[in-house]
Amino acid sequence: MPRNRHTGLSRLFPYANDKRARLTLIGVLAALSAAAPVIGWHLVGDAIDNGIRDDDEGRLLLVVLAYVGVNAAAWILGTATWLSLAGVGQRVVLELRRDLFDHLTSLSLRYFSQQKAGWIIARLTSDVDALSDVLNQGLTTLVVNTLTLIAAIGGLFLLDWRLGLVALCVLPPGVVVTRWFQRRSHVAFTDVRTKIATVTAQLAESVAGMAVIQAFNRERAFQSEFDGMNEANRKANVVAQKLSSVFFPAIEFLGVVATGAVLWAGAYFIDVGTMEIGTVVAAVGLLALVFQPLQELSELYGQVQAANAAMDKISSVLDAEIDIADAPGARPLGRIDGRLELDRITFAYGKDPVLHGIEIAVPAGGCIALVGESGGGKSTMAKLIARFYDPGSGTVRVDGTDLREVELRSYRRQLGVVLQDPFLFSGTIADNIRFGKPDASDEEVYGAAAAIGVDRVAARFESGLDHVVREGGAGLSAGERQLISIARALLADPRILILDEATSNIDRPSEILIERAFDRLLTGRTSIIIAHRLATVRRADEILVVEHGRIVQRGTELDLLGQEGAFRRLAKSLHADGLTSAA
Amino acid sequence: MSNVDPPDLAVRPTLRRLFPLWWEQRRLVGLGLACALVFTGLSISIPVLTKFVIDDAIEGSHRNRLLPLLGLIVAIAIVRFFVNFTRRFATARVGIAVEARLRGLLYDAYLRYPRAFFDRHSTGEVISRATNDIYPVRYFIGWGVVQGIQSGMMITASAVVLLIVNPRLALVSALAMPAVAVLTWYFAHRLFPISRLVQAKKGHLTEASDEAVIGIEMVQAFGREDDVRTRFLGRAEAVRHETMRMATIEAKFLPGLLALPTLGIAAVLYLGGKDVIAGNLTIGELSLFITLLLQLVWPLEALGWIINLGQRAVASAGRSFAWLDAIEPLPEAAQPKPLPHAPLAVRFEDVHFSYGTGSEVLRGVDLAVEAGEILAVCGATGAGKTTLLNLLPRFYDPTGGRLLVGGIDTRDADLTELRRAVAIVTQKPVLFSVLLRENLLSARPDADWDEVLAACEAAGVAAFVDDLPQGYDTLIGERGVNLSGGQRQRVALARALLAGARVLVLDDPMSAVDTQTERLLVENLRPAVAGRTVLVATQRLSTIGVADRAVVLAEGRIVEEGAPQALLAAGGPFTALFGDEALAA
Known part of the structure; x- marks a missing residue:
């Protein structure tokens, strides 16, 4: 999607491009349906002047029938306009959701680590909903009423330009009042939105931290804090409502003044014989057609403002730069052998580099383990291998090809990742395992589940593997979630497997079970293991000790134990000998 | 329920x-x-x-x-x-x-x-x-x-x-x-x-x-x-x-x-x-x-x-x-019985619990923890450790049997008093989007600053606080600094230590802390919790080292208990859980 400079709702214009023909048709429909009531009033004037005043019943009947016909046509035109506008609006909403979603899933983890998930989700849902509301009813109100307004004013001048000019006497105060309302209510509505956002944020935080609030008896403090925010929101609402409560009656008042002026001038023109009473009646009716749309348009104002603000927030997501993208001419990757090279890699999340000149080479099917204190850069290295980030300098190569030159997905499909805190999707346990390989047969899923011991977990539930997991995996322990995510990786049968602290939440017997499965899980593929248990890392062909973004030692377990250095220090704690030393 | x-x-x-x-x-x-x-x-x-x-x-x-x-x-x-x-x-x-x-x-x-x-x-x-x-x-x-x-x-x-x-x-x-x-x-x-x-x-x-x-x-x-x-x-x-x-x-x-x-x-x-x-x-x-x-x-x-x-x-x-x-809030006793003004013992008597879906998670737990004792709760993933611990601050009530704190059924105690007496560190600790200082003090706002510093020392917060842009006055959360999982756990531990509670419930409090830091913490923890009754659930033998006694939970029951050293040698469920980890040493 090309970057564009539009702000607010104008950002939606590009979505209208491929709908020009339809929009033109809608414009014609809407113009006709707006003209209908104006024509109706002209007919009423004609009925009075030429039918009733001239005692011409035939003419009266004819005009009345025309009046009925025009209004029937208005009904059909109105329905058609409404429907087609809603159709276009909802199409735009769908396309916007699609673009937003596609953009989001293309953004790198850097973006997701900077923005809170709830914030991003609100863009996809409530903000697009605000737009949808405006595009649904709002757009129709806007189009039809604007056209009605124009048609009514035009119709008034067409009926009698002198009366039109007289009615215009309320225009200057009308403009002043409207400008005042717009300025003030912009501030007021912005304030309301800010205040309700605070309330929502407080709610979200309280719900997430409810266990802590309750455990530490903090209910009262939180309640009084919330009451303050709730009250501030109430006050902001009162201010905003006061403004609209002044504005609409003021417009209504101006309408009466305009009517009075038209009656007064009409009486004069009738006196001098240049006008008939029917024209005055029609002019009064047309004035009502001018002021009704004005009211409805102003009602819309707050809604449009909210949508504008929503669109600005959506735009901030759409404008987030995709920093990991397929280079032009990126090649899809065929089945890889899994030879991995990290060549003089440096990397920084922000200003301070976290990796300095990392050199790693793993042969196809090889297994390396990364050990070291947390914060040393182990996970960052794994993330570079998965190309969640690109290195600041240096190159990550797979089978000798720079990762930046290959099609991202063709590579990631051959990748399996197990994280310390795995995410489960809502669906059954089996669905979650199948996530890594959607076309897997039931037998394959059961096989993977049994190999990892998920079948034992599932036995707790009546429906077994078909037990429905709620999003995030509530109802399962951290270890059980981990087992499921490992089964997921096993089923995916990746060429390169990354285990990032995959077993640290798991009890020892389960871990042993998994490690037995590791034998199967790791054979025939390249693997990178990050772990803090010696039993887990000792199976690696090479162990790399990472400290402060550098590889300080490398070799087999025996090599490293034989040397004085970081690994020996680390091994003491890896050896889990805490029991003897602390007890 | x-x-x-x-x-x-x-x-x-x-x-x-x-x-x-x-x-x-x-x-x-x-x-x-x-x-x-x-x-x-x-x-x-x-x-x-x-x-x-x-x-x-x-x-x-x-x-x-x-x-x-x-x-x-x-x-x-x-x-x-x-x-x-x-x-x-x-x-x-x-x-x-x-x-x-x-x-x-x-x-x-x-x-x-x-x-x-x-x-x-x-x-x-x-x-x-x-x-x-x-x-x-x-x-x-x-x-x-x-x-x-x-x-x-x-x-x-x-x-x-x-x-x-x-x-x-x-x-x-x-x-x-x-x-x-x-x-x-x-x-x-x-x-x-x-x-x-x-x-x-x-x-x-x-x-x-x-x-x-x-x-x-x-x-x-x-x-x-x-x-x-x-x-x-x-x-x-x-x-x-x-x-x-x-x-x-x-x-x-x-x-x-x-x-x-x-x-x-x-x-x-x-x-x-x-x-x-x-x-x-x-x-x-x-x-x-x-x-x-x-x-x-x-x-x-x-x-x-x-x-x-x-x-x-x-x-x-x-x-x-x-x-x-x-939806009923937790029922509170009309005439709550006061907890004794002394170190509190904890006693599970034939405690059963079910979340309402699926089978019972706890199936008759009998367990007595003496006042001032440190007890490690071990068990395989999904054995019910977290469920057991969550009964103490009355996040849930037992569906059968009863739980006594200081000899008082938790349901008969005043809820506020009970929760003041029991401090918990949950598995995934939650911090609020306020200053680090305020997070630490949220359990007991009137704590002395010296006490805060001591708790932070014991919980290992002091080790990283100097790296934060404004030290203890750093804003935590989305608009401030996002702490790592291990750092959050340490803050939560400090917060619980500060709460001045007589019973400490630690649910896998160091799972995201790296092993070396964990060792330091474990050594500091014993003096820091002296005199309090502690129940700690963990997957790591090194954390169990801090305990006087360990129990093994399996299929909702206590299947083994004793001193960790003895259990390790006993060749029972505990050995199955941790034995080869110790052998590796």
Whole structure:
């Protein structure tokens, strides 16, 4: 999607491009349906002047029938306009959701680590909903009423330009009042939105931290804090409502003044014989057609403002730069052998580099383990291998090809990742395992589940593997979630497997079970293991000790134990000998 | 276990519950209704005066009445401006006040709901019940009720005036009214179920967004963007489809509502026109008929919206009140027994527990922890360790048996006192978006700074606090600094140590802390918790080292207990859990 400079709702214009023909048709429909009531009033004037005043019943009947016909046509035109506008609006909403979603899933983890998930989700849902509301009813109100307004004013001048000019006497105060309302209510509505956002944020935080609030008896403090925010929101609402409560009656008042002026001038023109009473009646009716749309348009104002603000927030997501993208001419990757090279890699999340000149080479099917204190850069290295980030300098190569030159997905499909805190999707346990390989047969899923011991977990539930997991995996322990995510990786049968602290939440017997499965899980593929248990890392062909973004030692377990250095220090704690030393 | 997902309240009970909230605002409601009455009178009088302008001053011979009549109309319009302002403002404030009240009630209730409630309902649902769901209630009460009554008054008043002016013509012009009424009823009736459906579909869409955003690392890692996209787009399409169904109904109804009354106007124009020709009706009266009939269009249209809004409001309020009424906060003893002023022993007596779905998690746990003892709770993943520990601060109550703290059944103790006596560190610690200092102090705001420093030293917070931009005054959370999992755990541990509780419950408190740091922490922990009763669940042998005694939980029962050293040598379940880890050493 090309970057564009539009702000607010104008950002939606590009979505209208491929709908020009339809929009033109809608414009014609809407113009006709707006003209209908104006024509109706002209007919009423004609009925009075030429039918009733001239005692011409035939003419009266004819005009009345025309009046009925025009209004029937208005009904059909109105329905058609409404429907087609809603159709276009909802199409735009769908396309916007699609673009937003596609953009989001293309953004790198850097973006997701900077923005809170709830914030991003609100863009996809409530903000697009605000737009949808405006595009649904709002757009129709806007189009039809604007056209009605124009048609009514035009119709008034067409009926009698002198009366039109007289009615215009309320225009200057009308403009002043409207400008005042717009300025003030912009501030007021912005304030309301800010205040309700605070309330929502407080709610979200309280719900997430409810266990802590309750455990530490903090209910009262939180309640009084919330009451303050709730009250501030109430006050902001009162201010905003006061403004609209002044504005609409003021417009209504101006309408009466305009009517009075038209009656007064009409009486004069009738006196001098240049006008008939029917024209005055029609002019009064047309004035009502001018002021009704004005009211409805102003009602819309707050809604449009909210949508504008929503669109600005959506735009901030759409404008987030995709920093990991397929280079032009990126090649899809065929089945890889899994030879991995990290060549003089440096990397920084922000200003301070976290990796300095990392050199790693793993042969196809090889297994390396990364050990070291947390914060040393182990996970960052794994993330570079998965190309969640690109290195600041240096190159990550797979089978000798720079990762930046290959099609991202063709590579990631051959990748399996197990994280310390795995995410489960809502669906059954089996669905979650199948996530890594959607076309897997039931037998394959059961096989993977049994190999990892998920079948034992599932036995707790009546429906077994078909037990429905709620999003995030509530109802399962951290270890059980981990087992499921490992089964997921096993089923995916990746060429390169990354285990990032995959077993640290798991009890020892389960871990042993998994490690037995590791034998199967790791054979025939390249693997990178990050772990803090010696039993887990000792199976690696090479162990790399990472400290402060550098590889300080490398070799087999025996090599490293034989040397004085970081690994020996680390091994003491890896050896889990805490029991003897602390007890 | 009490019901945490009650069915929505029916219409009548909902209205019964809503009424007191409305009644609290009776002054504003009364003011609004009085103004609505005056407004209706004034609004009718303007077209009536216009009739006199036309008949007497313009058509008739009383030209001198023109300016006084127009002056009177403008004067009435000025009064109507103030009346209308007061009506709108008063009514809107009623809605805003009820919105704030209802939200306050819900939040207040949330703070007192048991854990089971939060297990059952997603965060999004809980939040939107107190925000978006309330808006229909606000608009119904703050606009719909008074507007509906006013619409009724307007219709009645117009009918009266028309009947007085010309009964025959009035009846003719009313011909279109039944059709309007049917259309309005049909509109409200059809729209409501679809608007509910739209809400439900939006919920599904949010779910799909959640998993794509929260699970993004998994999605990207497995290259599964296309599947997630298909699911998301399918649900977005479902929302579009239902929204279009709603738009179809609106598109048929609303233009029709404008068109139908014109049938009455046409009839009036033709029959009234003949009357005028015959000399039985004046032009002014004819114009009055047309004006009043047009003035009725908006009140009639409003009725359609109000009925729809009312249905949505009652549905929303029914859901909220169902929660407020049916979900019981944890039952508290009427006459709570005080906990002894001494170190507290903990005793599980044949404790059973089930989450209500699936089988029992705890199946008769008998366990006594002496005051001042440190007990390690071990067991395989899913054995029930977290469940067992969560009973102590009464996040849940046992479904069978009882739990004694200081010899008092937790259900008989004062909840606040119990929770002051028991401090917990949960598996995934939650910190609030406030300063680090305030997070640490949140368990005991009046703690001395020296105590804070000591707790931070023992919990290993001191080791990284200097790396934070503003030290203890660093803002934590999305707008501040995001701490790593291990750092969060250490802050949570410090917070619990500071709470001054006599019982400490640590649920895998160092799982995200690296092994070297863990060793340091374990060494510091014993002196820091001296004199307190500690229950610690863990997967790591090194953490167990801090304990006096360990128990092994398997399939909801205690299957082994003893000193860790002895257990290691015993060759039982404990050895199975940790044996080879020790052998590695």
